[in-house]
Amino acid sequence: MLDERGAQVLRLVVEDYIETAEPVGSRTISKKMGQALSPATIRNIMADLEEVGYLCQPHTSAGRIPTGAGFRYYINHLLARKQLIRSERDLLQQVAEAGVAGADDMVRHASRLLSTLSRHACVVVVSRFSHQALRSLSLLRASSDRILLVAVLQGGWVQHRLIEDEPGLTTDELEKINAYLSDLAVGLTLPQLRAKILNEMKREKARYDSLMRRALLLGSKALSESVPGEVYIEGRANILEQPEFAEDVQKLKRILHAFEEKSVILRLLDAAMESEALQVSIGSENPVEELPEISVVSSGYHQGETAMGSIGLIGPVRMDYSRVIPLVEYTARLLSSILENR
Amino acid sequence: MLDERGAQVLRLVVEDYIETAEPVGSRTISKKMGQALSPATIRNIMADLEEVGYLCQPHTSAGRIPTGAGFRYYINHLLARKQLIRSERDLLQQVAEAGVAGADDMVRHASRLLSTLSRHACVVVVSRFSHQALRSLSLLRASSDRILLVAVLQGGWVQHRLIEDEPGLTTDELEKINAYLSDLAVGLTLPQLRAKILNEMKREKARYDSLMRRALLLGSKALSESVPGEVYIEGRANILEQPEFAEDVQKLKRILHAFEEKSVILRLLDAAMESEALQVSIGSENPVEELPEISVVSSGYHQGETAMGSIGLIGPVRMDYSRVIPLVEYTARLLSSILENR
DNA sequence: GTTAGCACTCGGCCCGGCCGAGTGCTAATC
DNA sequence: GATTAGCACTCGGCCGGGCCGAGTGCTAAC
Known part of the structure; x- marks a missing residue:
């Protein structure tokens, strides 16, 4: 557990990095704290954070970037969830009223919306047939x-x-x-x-x-062959907007290939399907070893008591979790409640 | 109309460029012709070809690359179609025997196969409902x-x-x-x-x-809202394998965005839907102005007399048309004949 | 414990030079 | 008259060096 100062610095580093995708230097943090501490002090704190594994340096004499563990700590202890703004909620609500009678269409619709709102790729898994x-x-x-x-x-x-x-x-x-x-x-x-x-x-x-x-x-x-769940992906192209992938075509290839393979996507959202709770798997935590550079924020949705599938956002580790987590949570709950009232 | 020498040089330039994606120099062509003509002569011929608009130079002192018109001439007059090899035909034949009862699944299956065989993105449009x-x-x-x-x-x-x-x-x-x-x-x-x-x-x-x-x-x-045709795209990731796109993320973005919009894809295959004949639209010839860097090889398929939709490959202008054209043609015919026998 | 100062590191960028592929032109050759 | 050898020229790509700046770690002073 970090002391308060360490935690605050970590938080600021993570948030700055999420925003800029650049290594964060001590001066920047000092400024963000209203000069309460000088850059030199920050450097000491950062060195400590590096020692416990929450930050790392891409090379000497560059700023720090958060490690997977750093993001994990941030999400578990420091994250302040942003409220969804009214327009986002309204937009998502429309899913319910859009007059799409079929559940498939509705889920797809939601996925599409979520992907545009979050500017990440959105995946919905429907495992309807089994339960x-x-x-x-x-x-x-x-x-x-x-x-x-x-x-x-x-x-x-x-x-x-x-x-x-x-x-x-x-x-x-x-x-x-x-x-x-x-x-x-x-x-x-x-x-x-x-x-x-x-x-x-x-x-x-x-x-x-x-x-x-x-x-x-x-x-x-x-009934001889069981129907595998359907997988819908929307907003694949959002992946291209991420600076971390724009430079490296290899990574891009791996990710887009994964999008073509349903089985890979299913593995990514497997965990979320079972539980109803929101899940975040950061980088190498996710169950697909070939994609250590992506994070998945996902949640199951259900119909009454039975799990119906899961919905998730796929993006770089450097996601804006404070925004994305509420979005996914809200959408999953919305889907569940619509399905329940049928 | 070109004389024989000009035509041969154009053919060799196009084919070499298709293979290497690099500007082609006069020495290369001279060698390919078994030194029948010296590089200097080739240079003269190439200068002629440039004058009539079939070749261009990305900059002085680089080799030539074919223009859209060059490709057009190549396809209309010089193309020697490669035979499909046995294994390709067999693989495609399996579509018929795969025991997929629904026409949708079959068409999808064919699309997937065609995309792996051609290493390009494959699109199928099903406009079933109207006809x-x-x-x-x-x-x-x-x-x-x-x-x-x-x-x-x-x-x-x-x-x-x-x-x-x-x-x-x-x-x-x-x-x-x-x-x-x-x-x-x-x-x-x-x-x-x-x-x-x-x-x-x-x-x-x-x-x-x-x-x-x-x-x-x-x-x-x-029946109040008419169902728009379905669009299935397979092998999107193949686009990434093309060197001309690997370097330029902007182009990539445009293309992948297009893949997310059904309407754009429909526009691309529009022409093919009506006629049964195979169509090639090269670069800026295609009906989507935002994508002047891609070519579409497509063909309608039909069921008896009625047009059912179209199938097409989408790739860079520098496609291996001699292989891709027979592939699309064969597949479209195959689909038509399977559909007819139902 | 905090901070100012300082030497140091290292990636990014710019610059100049070199290399090589390829061209166009001209003069010689068949 | 067509073809070709020769030559000067162009230009992009690559390499190495130098400079700059952001950022660091350490140390000594506060």
């Missing part, structure tokens, strides 16, 4: 040899899937199958439904009602 | 105050939309409405259906059958 209860399930004839399964989940998520079909089902039979499966399905989550279907199949084997068997076969086929 | 005939139309209850409209179009495109609904419809009524609308809809394109519905509404006003009026209202509501 969410089915509200309805329908089978429709899509073509002579394909059936369309449409599932509506609690809260307005819609998912459809085309299933290849051995032909020969009459419209009437399909309707019966539909009714039967629908009865089985409503109120269950998809993994539950899958289990139930497999279970029923065992029992049906004895009874041998061919239509129901057919229904179950169709159902199990539809 | 494609409905195969089925269904209304499903999604929640107490929302109805889900699911439309399946010719060829396996699925589209759904949630409609807010004045409550009070019984399941039975909904079914009737469904049957009624379905009857109206099948075989029409969406604009046609929209027109038909508006038409019916006029007639119904007289007859005043409240259920049908309701059906028509619902239908017109669902």
Whole structure:
């Protein structure tokens, strides 16, 4: 734990660095403190902070920049969250009123907005299928040899899937199958439904009602591959605005490549999905070792009790956390509350 | 029209420049021609080519690079298309066999593949809704105050939309409405259906059958906003591999920003959507003035007689057209033939 | 404990010189 | 008359040196 002076200096260094992206010198800090202490004193304090690992020098005779640990300490103990200004709140509120009926669209909309407000890349992960209860399930004839399964989940998520079909089902039979499966399905989550279907199949084997068997076969086929969560990224180009990346094309490449791989993004937001709390992972703390230069501020959002996914901002370690953290928190809460009222 | 020597020199300059991204000197060309002509002669020829506007010099005493017009001439008259190699064809063929039932997924898959094969960014535009005939139309209850409209179009495109609904419809009524609308809809394109519905509404006003009026209202509501085409972009990061952009972050920004705006991308592929033929727009020829440094190689794909969308590669002007053109052409044809056989 | 002073370090920038690739022109050659 | 060898010239890129300034650590004085 730092004493008060050390803490204040660290805070000022971090904040100045966030603003300028340049190493911060002792004179600058002295001025910021209203000359209460001279540069020389500041230098001593800074040397101490360097010793405990909160600051470092890119080279001798340059100012200090905060280390990952320095940012961590800053976030945990020194951060003063800025209030969201009215216009930001209003803008985000519009997500609710924008008249987007589908939950997907709403989440996407929010992501886009958040990315423009924060000037960072915004990622939303939707892992809807695993936890969410089915509200309805329908089978429709899509073509002579394909059936369309449409599932509506609690809260307005819609998912459809085309299933290849051995032909020969009459419209009437399909309707019966539909009714039967629908009865089985409503109120269950998809993994539950899958289990139930497999279970029923065992029992049906004895009874041998061919239509129901057919229904179950169709159902199990539809659920055979689990749908991975969707990932939406907005505002990728904001990464380019960051001076730390503008100079180094290698880093840029790594980050933009990561944006093309859903799996990498999922790893980045994994932690946030489970818990509801806001999470910040700074630089090398984040679970993707290839990207030690980025930070992720993320939060899960939920619908009632069940976790629905997560939303997060991706930017340089040198993010304006005091602004970004409230933004993400507010948005996640907003999403949760909208989803809940459906 | 160039004489044979001029044409050959232009071809060699273009090809060398495509390969190296460096200005090409007279000595290099002389060597490539097996010393048939000396550098001095080449210089004369190059000076001629510069005069007619096919080459230019970034500065005195540097080699030549082709102008847009130079590339144009090259593509129109000198291009020798490379055969696709077997593995490329095979890979693309797999798109057909990958067992993706939905047309969306297939198109996306193709785009991804094409981007890795070409090492450029690949864009697919799907403008399905306007031209494609409905195969089925269904209304499903999604929640107490929302109805889900699911439309399946010719060829396996699925589209759904949630409609807010004045409550009070019984399941039975909904079914009737469904049957009624379905009857109206099948075989029409969406604009046609929209027109038909508006038409019916006029007639119904007289007859005043409240259920049908309701059906028509619902239908017109669902179709009120037209769905813009979907745009999928794969392989954005390939842009970073191009030396001409690696150095200049400004250009990068412009391009990546464009990738975030669907409307810009649509403008880029607009021309290709209409015609079925392959199109190449070089640098400033392309319809987005903000991006004079990129070229687009694109082709429409279709389903039977109706244009379904377009697929294109976006890269620097210095693209390897001899390889990229056959790739795009083949892929577009492949998509068309898969779609046709559905 | 704080501060003023001082020597020192080191990156960034500017400058000048050198090198090499490439050109245009001219005169000689085929 | 076309081609080519030769030559002077141009210009960007690279290298090394010197200067500047920001910032440091240390020490001695307050």
